Amino acid sequence: MIKEKEHFSLQSTRYQGSKRKLIPWMSTIFKDLEFENVLDVFGGTGVVSYLFKLMGKSVVYNDYLEFNHQIGISLIENQNVRLETKDINHLINNSKLDSGNQGFISSTFKNIYYKENENIWLDNVISKIHNLNSYDSKTLRYKKAIAFNALFQSCLVKRPFNLFHRNNLSIRTRRVQRTFGNKTTWERSFEDLFIRYTKEINDLVIHTKYKCEAICKPVSGLNSNGFDLVYLDPPYLNKDGKNETANYFDIYHFLEGITIYPDWSNNIDKGSKNLKLINYKENIFKKDNIYNVYDLMFDKFKNCIIVLSYKSDGLPSIQFLTNRLKQLGKNVRIKSLDYSYSLKKNNKDKRDREFIIIGV
Numbered sequence: 001m002i003k004e005k006e007h008f009s010l011q012s013t014r015y016q017g018s019k020r021k022l023i024p025w026m027s028t029i030f031k032d033l034e035f036e037n038v039l040d041v042f043g044g045t046g047v048v049s050y051l052f053k054l055m056g057k058s059v060v061y062n063d064y065l066e067f068n069h070q071i072g073i074s075l076i077e078n079q080n081v082r083l084e085t086k087d088i089n090h091l092i093n094n095s096k097l098d099s100g101n102q103g104f105i106s107s108t109f110k111n112i113y114y115k116e117n118e119n120i121w122l123d124n125v126i127s128k129i130h131n132l133n134s135y136d137s138k139t140l141r142y143k144k145a146i147a148f149n150a151l152f153q154s155c156l157v158k159r160p161f162n163l164f165h166r167n168n169l170s171i172r173t174r175r176v177q178r179t180f181g182n183k184t185t186w187e188r189s190f191e192d193l194f195i196r197y198t199k200e201i202n203d204l205v206i207h208t209k210y211k212c213e214a215i216c217k218p219v220s221g222l223n224s225n226g227f228d229l230v231y232l233d234p235p236y237l238n239k240d241g242k243n244e245t246a247n248y249f250d251i252y253h254f255l256e257g258i259t260i261y262p263d264w265s266n267n268i269d270k271g272s273k274n275l276k277l278i279n280y281k282e283n284i285f286k287k288d289n290i291y292n293v294y295d296l297m298f299d300k301f302k303n304c305i306i307v308l309s310y311k312s313d314g315l316p317s318i319q320f321l322t323n324r325l326k327q328l329g330k331n332v333r334i335k336s337l338d339y340s341y342s343l344k345k346n347n348k349d350k351r352d353r354e355f356i357i358i359g360v
Contacts, residue, residue, distance in 0.1 A: 008054075010047050011075065012197075013153055014162035015255050017249065018045045019233065019309065022339065027354055029049055029335055035305055036210075041219065041297075041336035042233045042295050044068055049076045049212075050204070052231075058210035060227070064218050064281055067255040072214030073092060073145035073292075075204055078249055079212070080203040081142035091128050092146060094121060104264055112167045112274055113159065113254060116341040121190050125151065126261045146205075150197035155191060157185050164254040167274045171210060219284070219297060232292075233309040235285045239317075253277045291316055292313055294324065298359075302328045306359040311352055312336075321357055330359030 008023050008330040019026065026048065036057060043061040046068075052059045061072035100266045106119035107125070114122065132140055138318060148189040160171040172186050193203045224230065235248065248254065253276040257264045269276045286292050294316060296304065306325065310318060322332045 006277045008051070009273040010050060010070060011045065011149075011153075011200060013045050014156040014249075015045045016163065017038075017233075017236075018047065020045065022337070023051050024046055024339055026356065027055075029358070030055065030307075031169060033229065033307075033358070033360070037227050038229045039221065039222070039224075039227045039301075039304075040230060040231045040233075042199070043072050043076075043214070044233065044234075046071050046075050046231065046348070051210055053206065053208055056210065061214045061215040062217055062222060064216065065252065065256055066216055067252065069214055069216035070145045070148040070353045071152065071261060073141060073147040074201055076212050077214040078142040078145065078205055079169075080205065080208040081139055081146070082196050082205055082242035083143055083146045087143060087147075088195060088198055091132075092194060093123050094124050104261065107266070108256075108268070108275060111168060111169055111201040113164060115169070115173075118158070118190055122151075122155075126258055127189075127196070130261055146198065146201050146214060148259065149201055150194050151258065153197040155255060155258075156191055157182070160186075163251045164274065164354075165251045171274060188267075200335070211355060218282070219293075219300075221298070224301045224304050225291050227304050229305040231306060231307045231309075232297060234297075235283075236311055237287060237290055238311075239315050247279075247283045249279055249281045250276060251282065259262035287315070291320075294321065298328060304344070306330065308357040308359075310355040310357055312355065313352070318355060318357065325357070328359070333358045333360070 007227050008027070010020050010023060013020065030051070037060075038052050039062065041054070041062055043049050043063040046061060049059050049061040049072065055286050057075055062077040063069055063072060078333070080082045103120065103123045105114075105123045106116065109119060110116065125147075129144055129151070132144055132147075135143060158172075160168050172183075208337070257277055260267060264277075267278050267280070269278050308321065310321070312318070318334070335356045335358070337354050339352055
């Protein structure tokens, strides 16, 4: 049982919008709510779902992106499988490329995201993850997910701004004095980083008595059946109508591509500057649709406790959201906390106010 002010062991990540540092504060809010079965609609890094799992709840982690789905499988659904030393050694052995591997990243993304030797390493390891076959299907599901998760985190920390939004490898390679970025981490080998993150994930795998599951569906494909509480942490639009967290499919397209490696070449948008994926994942969080989206979500989950993470300058306004919840007969409470976001564009004012809106 989690105790107030307890230290939380959580996966480290450079994922945009992560709630990792907010988890101790959020735990004090969740412990005052009565629920056993929870749906995390926009699971992302999985840290909130992991908190629910630590609390002994039955958790369904959901995310629309397949690479995030793999993160959910590795830490939320997985109860006891770990990536063993022999598995890691097999994956990072660069002496021979798997048969059929044509070096897609090294031939397609040259001088875009990583150095040439790093691209070759990625091609080798990704191919070997996809071709793991020495275990039963259930065990393979979790071992592959751990390997993918460790690889995603390794890819993120070696990227300027931890994103794939532009061709900016030169930020790493130019010999200039820098006022930002982590040059030391950028130049750590993929192998070292992969081993580090694999160990971290292995250490975080926990068994609980309640079933946990990771799924990959759009909001429209979800329902509220069987859930006491639904947690929402959707992409934010700020009050100017700009998508503050951008389109996750666009800024993390490279990680999504890793999950479809055998068919990646058939899904490249060749008209994009940095060879993004063809956008087959619809982004419904747009200015002309945002009010309808919240109406849809609130109505879909009206029979559950609704917990929404939000920000002070979000669109719709907090007042609009609380009014909608009250119209559904909810008793609304609001909690807030000052919080700084490292990637906030206005570096002179990084501090926002993080809100949690609760409709019971």
